[in-house]
Amino acid sequence: MAKIVTALKPESLEECSQFLQSGELVAFPTETVYGLGANALDEKALEKIFLAKGRPKSDPLIVHLSGMVQAESLTEMTAFQRQCFDILGNQFWPGPLTIIVKASRYLPKIVTAGGDSVALRIPNGETALKLLSLSKLPIAAPSANKFGHVSPTKAQHVMDDLGNEEKLIILEQDHDCKIGIESTIIKIMEDYEIHLLRPGFISTLQISSILQKSNISFSLKRVKKTIVSNYSEDEKLDSPGQLLTHYSPNIESFILADKNKKNNISADIFLKSLLRKTILIDFNMKNIEYSEQVLKYYDLSKSGNNLEASKNLFSFLRQSEIEQNAEYILLPDFSEENDEELSAIFDRIYRAASGKYVAIN
Ligand code: TXA
Numbered sequence: 576m577a578k579i580v581t582a583l584k585p586e587s588l589e590e591c592s593q594f595l596q597s598g599e600l601v602a603f604p605t606e607t608v609y610g611l612g613a614n615a616l617d618e619k620a621l622e623k624i625f626l627a628k629g630r631p632k633s634d635p636l637i638v639h640l641s642g643m644v645q646a647e648s649l650t651e652m653t654a655f656q657r658q659c660f661d662i663l664g665n666q667f668w669p670g671p672l673t674i675i676v677k678a679s680r681y682l683p684k685i686v687t688a689g690g691d692s693v694a695l696r697i698p699n700g701e702t703a704l705k706l707l708s709l710s711k712l713p714i715a716a717p718s719a720n721k722f723g724h725v726s727p728t729k730a731q732h733v734m735d736d737l738g739n740e741e742k743l744i745i746l747e748q749d750h751d752c753k754i755g756i757e758s759t760i761i762k763i764m765e766d767y768e769i770h771l772l773r774p775g776f777i778s779t780l781q782i783s784s785i786l787q788k789s790n791i792s793f794s795l796k797r798v799k800k801t802i803v804s805n806y807s808e809d810e811k812l813d814s815p816g817q818l819l820t821h822y823s824p825n826i827e828s829f830i831l832a833d834k835n836k837k838n839n840i841s842a843d844i845f846l847k848s849l850l851r852k853t854i855l856i857d858f859n860m861k862n863i864e865y866s867e868q869v870l871k872y873y874d875l876s877k878s879g880n881n882l883e884a885s886k887n888l889f890s891f892l893r894q895s896e897i898e899q900n901a902e903y904i905l906l907p908d909f910s911e912e913n914d915e916e917l918s919a920i921f922d923r924i925y926r927a928a929s930g931k932y933v934a935i936n
């Protein structure tokens with residue numbers, strides 16, 4: 576069985592650090608979500624991550640660092656990558672940004688899924704940083720959930736997914752992950768281009784403006800991926816986490832189409848009579864008119880605060896899964912919002928609902 580230890584005790588951090596050094600798995604909190612960590616230089620330890628998560632080996636891992644110097648031995652950056660990496664790392668780390676650059680040929684292939692690039696991040700959050708510096712290792716860590724399931728923002732979420740692991744320590748802190756959705760991922764191409772692979776709380780606007788200030792000439796593209804609905808091992812995806820069905824709860828979930836929407840997207844009819852078996856997850860009290868008719872009503876943020884909303888999303892999805900008699904989840908629609916933080920949250924909502932829209936009738 577997995578065990579939970581508290582980060583409040585220094586001996587827990589010591590135990591976790593030694594566990595990592597001896598090739599075992601430790602789930603630890605970051606400011607975004609919990610990661611399932613292993614020594615990024617130990618192939619056998621890395622194998623355990625894929626086994627525990629049920630994750631295909633074609634999906635590469637993010638390597639977490641305690642400082643930028645650690646990147647040296649893990650990468651072979653081009654001049655353009657080096658320039659952007661230094662500027663962005665100095666500006667946004669520790670923080671919710673993952674930067675992909677050319678990998679060192681000495682890195683275990685399992686980290687990069689056989690590709691020639693590696694994803695790096697210095698996470699924010701006292702617990703993560705303490706563990707990283709204590710272990711003196713680069714730590715590869717995907718989100719600590721079963722593959723395709725909702726990412727964990729509390730130690731108990733990790734326990735619910737991975738509790739049966741024979742050897743796993745879950746490091747618990749005294750608060751939930753502050754951001755609650757995963758980091759922004761950008762890939763710095765070998766020359767001139769930067770691709771946004773996953774939206775998050777560091778916006779493309781922030782990234783562009785700091786590079787412009789440093790007189791870097793670049794073009795930043797949001798890579799609109801053909802999102803595929805089924806996973807195939809040999810599918811070559813830029814960022815395999817961009818699958819349509821990802822972050823998905825085990826209850827049928829839909830986006831409740833915004834009534835004021837200008838674009839006519841096709842929405843199926845959701846019968847009013849189903850509301851009593853439904854959990855309605857709202858934002859800014861938009862759909863509060865249905866709150867009395869549903870089985871349970873949650874609001875991501877009554878006051879419309881983005882950070883509060885992102886912090887609550889995965890937790891509400893997981894709470895919905897264990898609600899007795901719940902058969903459906905309805906989620907809020909931000910598809911027409913221009914705000915990058917809301918778009919990042921909606922990216923997860925869209926996938927949780929596998930892109931299905933409904934309208935109540
Ligand atoms: O906030 C986060 O990023 C969290 C915390 C734990 O740091 N981690 C996380 O990892 O979300 P994961 O594995 O659940 O998602 C990372 C995504 C995956 O979709 C993976 O395919 C993509 O990053 N990725 C990793 N390395 C890559 C690479 N070299 N090229 C392209 N995509 C990569």
Ligand code: MG
Pocket residue numbers: 717718726816
């Ligand atoms: Mg994940």
